[in-house]
Amino acid sequence: MEKLFISRDSLKKLLDRLARNLNLVAPVKDPEGIIMFGPVADAGQVLLEYQNSTLPPKSFFFPQTERLFKFSYGQEGMALEDMCGSDKRVLFGVHPCDLKSILSLDPVFAGAYKDPYYINKRENSAIIGLACSNPSPGCFCATFGFGPDDGEGSDIMLTPSGKGFDADVLTDKGQEIVASYKDLFEKAGDSPRIAGETRLTVKKLDLTGIKELLDGNFELEYWNQVFEKCLGCGICTYVCPTCHCFDIYDSSKGGCDGERYRSWDSCMFTHFTMMAGGHNPRPSKKERVRNRFMHKLKYHIDRYGLAGCVGCGRCVKSCPVNIDIRRIISDLGEVSRNGQL
Amino acid sequence: MGNCKCDNPYLPYPATIKEVIDETVDVKSFQMVFDDPEVMESFKQQPGQVAQISIFGVGEATISITSSPTRKGILEFSVKKVGQLTAALHDLGPGSRVGVRGPYGNHFPYEIMKGRDLLFVGGGIGLAPLRSLIDFVLAGENRKEFGKVEIIYGARSVDDLCFKYDILDNWPKYDNTDVYVTIDRADMAWQGHVGFVPSYLEEVKPSPLNKYAITCGPPIMIKFVLQALNKMGFQDGQIITTLEMKMKCGIGKCGRCNIGSKFVCLDGPVFTLSQLKELPPEF
Amino acid sequence: MREIARDLLESGQVNLVIGYGRGTGILRTTPVFIRKPSDAGQLVYNPLCGNNLVKYLLDQRNKEGRAAVCVKGCDSRAVNRLIQDRQIDREKVYIIGLPCGGILDPDRVEGAVDPGEEIKETVISGEGYDLITAAGKYSFTMAGAGSEKCSTCQNHNPVVYDVMAGDPSDTPDIKDDGFDDVRKIEEMTVEQKSAYWDRQFSRCLRCYACRNSCTACSCRECVFDQVNTGWVSRSSNLSENTAFHLIRAFHVAGRCVDCGECERVCPVGIPLRVLNRKILMDLKDLFNTATPGLTPDGERVLGQFSADDPEEFM
Numbered sequence: 001m002e003k004l005f006i007s008r009d010s011l012k013k014l015l016d017r018l019a020r021n022l023n024l025v026a027p028v029k030d031p032e033g034i035i036m037f038g039p040v041a042d043a044g045q046v047l048l049e050y051q052n053s054t055l056p057p058k059s060f061f062f063p064q065t066e067r068l069f070k071f072s073y074g075q076e077g078m079a080l081e082d083m084c085g086s087d088k089r090v091l092f093g094v095h096p097c098d099l100k101s102i103l104s105l106d107p108v109f110a111g112a113y114k115d116p117y118y119i120n121k122r123e124n125s126a127i128i129g130l131a132c133s134n135p136s137p138g139c140f141c142a143t144f145g146f147g148p149d150d151g152e153g154s155d156i157m158l159t160p161s162g163k164g165f166d167a168d169v170l171t172d173k174g175q176e177i178v179a180s181y182k183d184l185f186e187k188a189g190d191s192p193r194i195a196g197e198t199r200l201t202v203k204k205l206d207l208t209g210i211k212e213l214l215d216g217n218f219e220l221e222y223w224n225q226v227f228e229k230c231l232g233c234g235i236c237t238y239v240c241p242t243c244h245c246f247d248i249y250d251s252s253k254g255g256c257d258g259e260r261y262r263s264w265d266s267c268m269f270t271h272f273t274m275m276a277g278g279h280n281p282r283p284s285k286k287e288r289v290r291n292r293f294m295h296k297l298k299y300h301i302d303r304y305g306l307a308g309c310v311g312c313g314r315c316v317k318s319c320p321v322n323i324d325i326r327r328i329i330s331d332l333g334e335v336s337r338n339g340q341l
Numbered sequence: 342m343g344n345c346k347c348d349n350p351y352l353p354y355p356a357t358i359k360e361v362i363d364e365t366v367d368v369k370s371f372q373m374v375f376d377d378p379e380v381m382e383s384f385k386q387q388p389g390q391v392a393q394i395s396i397f398g399v400g401e402a403t404i405s406i407t408s409s410p411t412r413k414g415i416l417e418f419s420v421k422k423v424g425q426l427t428a429a430l431h432d433l434g435p436g437s438r439v440g441v442r443g444p445y446g447n448h449f450p451y452e453i454m455k456g457r458d459l460l461f462v463g464g465g466i467g468l469a470p471l472r473s474l475i476d477f478v479l480a481g482e483n484r485k486e487f488g489k490v491e492i493i494y495g496a497r498s499v500d501d502l503c504f505k506y507d508i509l510d511n512w513p514k515y516d517n518t519d520v521y522v523t524i525d526r527a528d529m530a531w532q533g534h535v536g537f538v539p540s541y542l543e544e545v546k547p548s549p550l551n552k553y554a555i556t557c558g559p560p561i562m563i564k565f566v567l568q569a570l571n572k573m574g575f576q577d578g579q580i581i582t583t584l585e586m587k588m589k590c591g592i593g594k595c596g597r598c599n600i601g602s603k604f605v606c607l608d609g610p611v612f613t614l615s616q617l618k619e620l621p622p623e624f
Numbered sequence: 625m626r627e628i629a630r631d632l633l634e635s636g637q638v639n640l641v642i643g644y645g646r647g648t649g650i651l652r653t654t655p656v657f658i659r660k661p662s663d664a665g666q667l668v669y670n671p672l673c674g675n676n677l678v679k680y681l682l683d684q685r686n687k688e689g690r691a692a693v694c695v696k697g698c699d700s701r702a703v704n705r706l707i708q709d710r711q712i713d714r715e716k717v718y719i720i721g722l723p724c725g726g727i728l729d730p731d732r733v734e735g736a737v738d739p740g741e742e743i744k745e746t747v748i749s750g751e752g753y754d755l756i757t758a759a760g761k762y763s764f765t766m767a768g769a770g771s772e773k774c775s776t777c778q779n780h781n782p783v784v785y786d787v788m789a790g791d792p793s794d795t796p797d798i799k800d801d802g803f804d805d806v807r808k809i810e811e812m813t814v815e816q817k818s819a820y821w822d823r824q825f826s827r828c829l830r831c832y833a834c835r836n837s838c839t840a841c842s843c844r845e846c847v848f849d850q851v852n853t854g855w856v857s858r859s860s861n862l863s864e865n866t867a868f869h870l871i872r873a874f875h876v877a878g879r880c881v882d883c884g885e886c887e888r889v890c891p892v893g894i895p896l897r898v899l900n901r902k903i904l905m906d907l908k909d910l911f912n913t914a915t916p917g918l919t920p921d922g923e924r925v926l927g928q929f930s931a932d933d934p935e936e937f938m
């Protein structure tokens with residue numbers, strides 16, 4: 001790993017050049033004040049300090065709606081056209097929780113059946129991480145064993161330091177970028193890294209006993225105290241950087257030609273598990289709320305050995321009825337210690 | 342975009358319906374052949390596996406491959422008309438173009454069944470997945486590797502019995518193979534047994550010795566069959582069944598078919614009763 | 625409010641009280657469902673009680689017994705609407721009215737407080753509130769930190785209730801809403817308007833929180849949950865999202881009580897209220913009607929037939 005430094009001015013130049021030469025995706029604020037990752041044309045728009053974006057950068061690997069292929073029934077039979085390619089792109093300014101979340105998604109889309117749509121985009125993207133100098137009050141990444149300056153998952157990790165950013169080059173992809181824009185980087189100095197301090201301010205919840213509790217107890221009286229206020233909307237799962245559920249459907253105009261799509265879906269929706277004939281194995285909000293938290297705190301760990309929640313705080317901020325995973329975690333901890341709340 | 346030449350598991354292989362057999366009022370069997378002979382050759386399913394059938398413009402559905410892998414050159418699916426895709430499929434006849442991808446899921450563990458007796462208990466369209474294993478076990482040289490085969494099958498009425506040619510004609514002709522058929526309600530045209538599958542099972546009372554029981558059918562039937570089998574002395578490890586959950590991708594990505602940490606599409610649909618009892622009671 | 629709830633539960637008049645409880649941190653409160661008199665102490669009421677709890681009455685539709693619900697002025701119009709639609713039975717609900725001097729917008733309060741704090745007491749002060757916490761007093765004015773919707777509030781006290789919790793609010797009701805928010809958009813050029821709404825709708829996640837929180841959305845089977853309806857698909861993109869919003873706006877026309885809940889819940893800040901208020905404004909102009917839900921026996925504009933209907937668009 002190479003340790004470099006880039007001044008604020010040089011970083012602006014780097015972003016301008018990346019935007020010109022490749023597709024640059026970075027956090028930007030729209031006129032309504034909503035922070036989102038989006039394609040940017042010039043460095044001026046890019047936020048170099050921000051609290052977590054309303055939506056994670058997930059959609060640049062796993063878009064909300066994605067065309068899988070086109071089909072047409074013609075004279076010569078049926079033709080399918082695969083739509084799984086991807087352009088080269090640089091994702092800039094990704095916070096450590098979002099970096100970790102991408103690592104949590106990777107094994108879902110890999111495995112015995114490789115998902116070419118996700119994997120192509122992943123392979124064709126370089127990620128420049130950005131440490132958080134001002135974590136939001138909802139953040140609790142420390143709970144999952146990392147902090148606001150953790151670079152794992154990025155190709156280059158930037159951490160505010162002195163008059164610019166320390167740049168840790170972590171992978172070959174990162175090395176390639178540095179090599180192409182050598183003039184902009186310097187050798188790292190010894191100014192202290194600012195995010196070192198923010199590490200202390202991020203909330204660390206105690207996960208002790210929770211996995212074990214959920215392993216042994218599918219039915220818990222506790223869920224009865226949580227589900228009733230849930231609206232069954234898709235917010236918590238759609239703002240979550242690690243949620244990966246989708247639905248597949250066809251759209252065709254005229255009957256002969258058409259396309260097959262996938263779109264995000266959510267286990268909080270009634271229709272998610274509704275089967276033909278009307279049987280629904282998760283008939284009420286209780287089963288659905290339980291499934292979401294079980295997935296975050298147990299199932300994902302069981303399947304992939306990785307946390308299903310990275311503590312980004314987005315669902316905490318956006319849930320309209322204040323179903324707060326931080327409170328769920330501390331309540332479940334309490335239940336595991338005392339058998340009840 | 343669209344520039345990638347990879348193995349894309351979401352892309353169905355074009356196939357053509359060769360023959361359609363009316364099984365009951367709402368069940369039809371479809372024999373299909375891949376348009377590309379190489380695909381036909383390399384499509385290697387195991388008994389109990391499923392495929393995703395596409396009608397382009399309508400969608401996809403998960404359907405068990407009911408034909409045994411010993412039957413070369415075609416794939417057969419028996420489909421009950423229940424919703425959008427299945428209804429659209431029922432409207433298709435020979436020559437119609439569809440898409441098929443798979444095979445997906447695990448299969449009936451016939452390796453461990455060798456040398457044992459087998460008891461099949463099926464209800465309604467639930468015979469479809471069992472049939473791939475029954476035909477596999479009965480086929481040619483395979484027959485010698487397995488012991489006695491007993492098949493208990495039932496449906497609501499005579500008209501609801503699927504695969505009548507197999508249950509009434511073909512299967513009973515095999516050595517050491519007994520077929521018991523029942524219908525739920527009495528019918529003038531029916532000389533055979535009348536009663537529900539679980540109670541018929543208790544009447545027939547197959548011995549659990551050196552035997553595997555494999556069951557599939559409507560959830561309520563499965564529930565009582567499992568209880569009856571346990572009562573008759575079958576251990577949980579001897580009992581094998583298949584689970585149904587709503588599916589879309591079939592390959593462990595779309596997240597909807599989970600029961601606890603397991604995806605029915607990848608880790609199932611075949612489970613032993615002991616495995617089932619480890620899973621959360623979500624079905 | 626706590627005493628009312630305790631009495632109602634103890635006397636068996638109701639078996640459930642739906643109200644607000646402490647949320648996580650100062651910025652949030654959370655809906656609570658109180659079934660035991662001894663839990664009534666969990667209820668709170670402060671200027672961060674933004675949720676409209678009336679939607680939860682729909683979950684009680686087929687349940688035994690009577691449920692009490694806490695409502696602010698704006699929320700109370702929704703109770704009337706649901707009764708008019710026969711979605712709920714007046715006999716099966718007990719309405720605890722809450723006086724309201726306006727709700728604070730958590731996003732506008734956020735920067736100014738330590739989010740870990742808890743509100744110990746709320747004092748109405750001048751045109752706003754003092755929130756008293758262990759760390760001291762935070763003062764907010766409605767002009768500076770209030771919810772947008774409260775600036776046009778026409779009912780600071782519930783229009784229907786069985787009991788009022790506390791003295792009625794003396795904050796003056798706005799009698800003639802100028803619909804300034806709507807007019808501001810109407811003044812835009814066509815291009816500006818379309819750019820504005822395109823930007824909003826392209827952000828939409830189709831999470832359906834707006835629908836699920838809306839008391840006017842009470843259909844058992846919603847068109848947006850079906851696949852292949854031909855009207856609007858499940859794809860999330862500008863054209864489908866626009867279709868979704870226009871269909872929804874027209875579908876709640878004449879039933880939207882202007883409680884602002886859809887806009888409050890939207891995670892990506894889409895100004896949904898102004899969309900619904902455009903229709904409300906036109907309904908008022910065309911038919912000279914009141915905001916839906918203002919009176920218990922009010923008729924629905926679009927649910928009735930009148931021979932002197934201007935029929936401008938037919």
Ligand SMILES: Cc1cc2nc3c(=O)[nH]c(=O)nc-3n(C[C@H](O)[C@H](O)[C@H](O)COP(=O)(O)OP(=O)(O)OC[C@H]3O[C@@H](n4cnc5c(N)ncnc54)[C@H](O)[C@@H]3O)c2cc1C
Nearest residue numbers: 275276401402403404405420421424425426427587588610
């Ligand atoms: C492992 C497995 C094996 C199956 N084998 C057979 C079989 O051999 N023959 C047969 O007739 N049926 C079988 N089914 C059931 C069959 O998948 C559903 O009946 C079918 O998907 C309904 O599709 P539809 O479009 O007609 O219904 P709709 O109600 O219109 O459903 C829309 C979509 O939801 C999904 N879906 C709905 N119900 C189910 C369901 N019960 N299971 C899985 N996905 C569902 C499908 O993706 C379907 O396309 C099997 C299901 C599973 C899980």
Ligand code: SF4
Nearest residue numbers: 230231233235236319
């Ligand atoms: S937990 Fe909150 S965000 Fe998630 S579905 Fe329920 S109400 Fe919506």
Ligand code: SF4
Nearest residue numbers: 240309310312313315
């Ligand atoms: S569950 Fe909530 S806090 Fe955890 S990663 Fe998802 S959105 Fe972030």
Ligand code: SF4
Nearest residue numbers: 237243244245267295
């Ligand atoms: S099952 Fe629910 S919580 Fe898990 S990834 Fe899917 S939508 Fe998210």
Ligand code: SF4
Nearest residue numbers: 828829831832834890
């Ligand atoms: S709440 Fe907002 S993001 Fe969600 S569906 Fe409604 S408008 Fe779209």
Ligand code: FES
Nearest residue numbers: 591595596598606
């Ligand atoms: S069907 Fe998609 S994960 Fe199983």
